[in-house]
Amino acid sequence: MSHLLEVEDLSVRFETRRGKKVQSVQAVGGLSFHLDEGETLGLVGESGSGKTVSSLSLIGLIPSPPGRIERGRALFQGEDLLAMAPSRLRRLRGNSIAMVFQDPMTSLNPLLTIGRQLTEVAEIHLRMGRREARRLAAERLGEVGIPSPEARLDAYPHELSGGMRQRVGIAMALMCRPKLLLADEPTTALDVTIQAQILELLRDLQERMGMAIVLVTHDLGVVAGMADRIAVMYAGSLVETGPTEAVFRSPAHPYTRGLLGSVPRLDGDPNRALDAIEGQPPDLAHLPGGCAFAPRCPGADAECAARPPLDAIGEDRALACFHALAPREEPTR
Amino acid sequence: MSEPFLQVRSLTKHFPIGKRGLFGRPGKVLRAVDGVSFDLERGTTLGLVGESGCGKSTTARVLVGLHEATSGSVKIEGHELVGLGRSAWRPWRRRLQMIFQDPYASLDPRQSVLSILEEPLRIHRLGKPRDRRLRVLSLLDAVGLDPRHAQRYPHEFSGGQRQRIGIARALALEPDLIVCDEPVSALDVSIQAQILNLLKELQGRFGLSYLFIAHDLSVVRHIADRVAVMYLGRIVETADRDTIFSSPRHPYTRSLLSAVPLPDPVAERARRRIVLTGDVPSPLDPPSGCTFHPRCPERDRVEGRRCESEAPALLGGEHECACHLTES
Ligand SMILES: Nc1ncnc2c1ncn2[C@@H]1O[C@H](COP(=O)(O)OP(=O)(O)OP(=O)(O)O)[C@@H](O)[C@H]1O
Ligand SMILES: Nc1ncnc2c1ncn2[C@@H]1O[C@H](COP(=O)(O)OP(=O)(O)OP(=O)(O)O)[C@@H](O)[C@H]1O
Ligand code: SF4
Ligand code: SF4
Ligand SMILES: [Mg+2]
Ligand SMILES: [Mg+2]
Numbered sequence: 192m193s194h195l196l197e198v199e200d201l202s203v204r205f206e207t208r209r210g211k212k213v214q215s216v217q218a219v220g221g222l223s224f225h226l227d228e229g230e231t232l233g234l235v236g237e238s239g240s241g242k243t244v245s246s247l248s249l250i251g252l253i254p255s256p257p258g259r260i261e262r263g264r265a266l267f268q269g270e271d272l273l274a275m276a277p278s279r280l281r282r283l284r285g286n287s288i289a290m291v292f293q294d295p296m297t298s299l300n301p302l303l304t305i306g307r308q309l310t311e312v313a314e315i316h317l318r319m320g321r322r323e324a325r326r327l328a329a330e331r332l333g334e335v336g337i338p339s340p341e342a343r344l345d346a347y348p349h350e351l352s353g354g355m356r357q358r359v360g361i362a363m364a365l366m367c368r369p370k371l372l373l374a375d376e377p378t379t380a381l382d383v384t385i386q387a388q389i390l391e392l393l394r395d396l397q398e399r400m401g402m403a404i405v406l407v408t409h410d411l412g413v414v415a416g417m418a419d420r421i422a423v424m425y426a427g428s429l430v431e432t433g434p435t436e437a438v439f440r441s442p443a444h445p446y447t448r449g450l451l452g453s454v455p456r457l458d459g460d461p462n463r464a465l466d467a468i469e470g471q472p473p474d475l476a477h478l479p480g481g482c483a484f485a486p487r488c489p490g491a492d493a494e495c496a497a498r499p500p501l502d503a504i505g506e507d508r509a510l511a512c513f514h515a516l517a518p519r520e521e522p523t524r
Numbered sequence: 525m526s527e528p529f530l531q532v533r534s535l536t537k538h539f540p541i542g543k544r545g546l547f548g549r550p551g552k553v554l555r556a557v558d559g560v561s562f563d564l565e566r567g568t569t570l571g572l573v574g575e576s577g578c579g580k581s582t583t584a585r586v587l588v589g590l591h592e593a594t595s596g597s598v599k600i601e602g603h604e605l606v607g608l609g610r611s612a613w614r615p616w617r618r619r620l621q622m623i624f625q626d627p628y629a630s631l632d633p634r635q636s637v638l639s640i641l642e643e644p645l646r647i648h649r650l651g652k653p654r655d656r657r658l659r660v661l662s663l664l665d666a667v668g669l670d671p672r673h674a675q676r677y678p679h680e681f682s683g684g685q686r687q688r689i690g691i692a693r694a695l696a697l698e699p700d701l702i703v704c705d706e707p708v709s710a711l712d713v714s715i716q717a718q719i720l721n722l723l724k725e726l727q728g729r730f731g732l733s734y735l736f737i738a739h740d741l742s743v744v745r746h747i748a749d750r751v752a753v754m755y756l757g758r759i760v761e762t763a764d765r766d767t768i769f770s771s772p773r774h775p776y777t778r779s780l781l782s783a784v785p786l787p788d789p790v791a792e793r794a795r796r797r798i799v800l801t802g803d804v805p806s807p808l809d810p811p812s813g814c815t816f817h818p819r820c821p822e823r824d825r826v827e828g829r830r831c832e833s834e835a836p837a838l839l840g841g842e843h844e845c846a847c848h849l850t851e852s
Contacts, residue, residue: 467721
């Protein structure tokens with residue numbers, strides 16, 4: 192069976208000049224994952240692990256220079272997004288593939304009314320007339336829970352609260368009913384009560400429209416509630432992927448386990464010290480030769496001086512580690 | 525009854541906004557802190573939670589003397605701090621320290637760690653230069669940094685390490701109270717846990733009291749003994765940690781708790797959520813009566829539209845709540 196999106200061996204490098212020295216870092220190294228219609232993949236990892244770069248590369252938005260896609264394929268409905276003519280990619284973007292960012296102002300123009308921005312999308316991608324586009328824009332604003340949408344069409348972005356702006360960003364992304372939504376930390380800047388509104392909205396829209404979502408987040412709670420499958424990144428590489436429930440119940444990678452152990456949780460024992468991951472986050476410019484997690488890994492040994500490949504382990508799971516943790520039946524707490 | 529270590533009563537901080545009107549009439553007033561009361565016992569941690577803009581940082585800044593209170597009272601061991609002049613503040617400054625959210629912005633990039641940590645000792649004329657240096661080295665050790673790195677500059681450290689430097693600086697003067705304003709919010713989870721564990725360890729070791737500010741309730745639950753929930757400049761509920769998490773009484777606290785995502789797919793999907801409608805209102809123009817009423821899912825249970833007209837008082841002894849529903 193072919194997937195809606197199939198990413199294989201995606202590698203992205205940044206070359207930045209500091210005075211005379213050129214610093215070259217591999218921001219994403221050999222990323223592979225797939226996604227089916229109506230499915231949500233949670234892409235998690237710490238700051239700098241390559242989540243944003245990965246999702247931007249799929250839609251040709253890597254700043255270049257300094258960025259460069261070195262290798263890889265990203266088949267979307269059978270077409271390779273990475274090898275596509277820029278004009279074709281532009282047409283897909285905003286149409287069958289849409290993006291929502293952490294800061295909604297990334298996609299909104301502060302000088303134009305939100306009505307103008309929404310109708311523009313419909314005019315370009317759906318070839319609608321002004322009147323029809325405006326009607327659709329109001330409909331989409333209504334869908335994302337903005338009260339009295341017609342009246343809101345004439346508002347400027349700064350007249351709206353952060354939560355409302357994010358709703359407008361989502362409405363804009365959904366204008367053309369995309370098949371794939373790339374959502375990069377869509378709720379990170381919002382308060383929890385507003386985050387709950389937005390996540391509920393995404394779940395609801397997904398159920399009705401059957402779109403697939405790549406949800407980039409560092410919040411394991413958000414992943415737990417939203418994602419069917421999870422992909423964990425560390426230092427630009429995928430270290431573990433699989434169905435969310437299975438990975439949370441029994442993480443196979445020491446980093447995934449560390450991450451799960453280090454989040455304080457509302458339903459855990461508050462008096463127990465958190466299982467912090469020792470050491471510091473990796474510096475992409477100075478990664479160790481073998482497994483990037485080795486300097487912080489309690490189970491590292493001589494074998495880990497080589498780079499562990501991402502291998503299938505069991506059904507729909509893959510792992511990049513020489514010493515998989517033993518499966519667990521009981522949930523981690 | 526013995527006096528609490530820190531007692532805050534009806535504290536307000538209002539900011540005048542914009543130009544003064546014609547004929548010198550005052551412009552608008554932003555009620556950032558609008559009647560905050562709580563106690564903090566020595567050696568314990570009070571968690572202060574609430575959404576963005578509700579006045580947590582402003583409360584913190586008033587407590588450590590970075591802002592002057594508009595009105596109200598702040599007492600430490602019975603001594604009133606509100607209204608003290610500059611020189612009268614000086615001895616208190618030593619005892620009240622603060623840790624900030626942004627470890628990058630709060631450290632001078634041109635100073636070495638050694639000199640950053642020596643500075644408060646120098647200003648307060650504590651010890652001879654040699655003793656100061658030794659003290660700095662032992663501080664670095666206490667917060668889990670390598671004393672051999674004392675000559676390095678802030679940019680040579682990671683975010684988590686810089687927060688450790690911020691903590692060491694707060695510890696330098698042997699304070700009684702440290703106000704921690706979102707100290708782990710900017711850090712990755714794996715590093716958050718290190719810092720939380722460190723703060724707990726230091727508390728035990730030095731008998732510190734913490735006012736710990738956060739918007740993440742899971743973090744607060746991990747570190748606090750008591751919790752105060754703030755909404756639009758006021759405390760709406762306080763209780764000891766286990767009580768507030770197991771039986772919250774204020775409708776806002778309840779919805780806040782139900783909105784926190786659990787890192788557990790099974791539990792998360794089985795959960796019933798109270799999703800609030802509407803946005804957080806502006807402190808420039810707070811709603812009448814109970815300021816939560818435009819978003820409150822329970823307000824219809826109160827008779828005679830009281831929620832819209834009458835502000836509920838914070839009542840109830842050990843478990844305080846400001847809601848008409850819990851008054852009797
Ligand atoms: N414009 C750029 N120029 C140079 N390097 C870059 C640029 N953008 C990203 N990088 C590099 O790529 C790495 C991955 O960055 P990316 O933004 O994908 O991380 P992320 O996982 O999204 O982190 P965060 O959680 O902080 O958003 C960074 O560590 C950085 O080294
Ligand atoms: N110096 C100031 N002058 C005017 N208004 C201010 C000032 N400092 C804070 N405010 C306002 O006071 C209100 C409370 O701000 P405060 O920073 O205390 O909130 P907070 O609870 O710490 O929020 P966050 O979670 O976003 O840090 C906000 O509306 C803010 O805009
Ligand atoms: S490969 Fe080795 S160092 Fe890397 S995560 Fe696995 S056990 Fe740890
Ligand atoms: S006083 Fe009324 S509006 Fe306020 S929290 Fe209680 S029920 Fe809700
Ligand atoms: Mg990112
Ligand atoms: Mg603040």
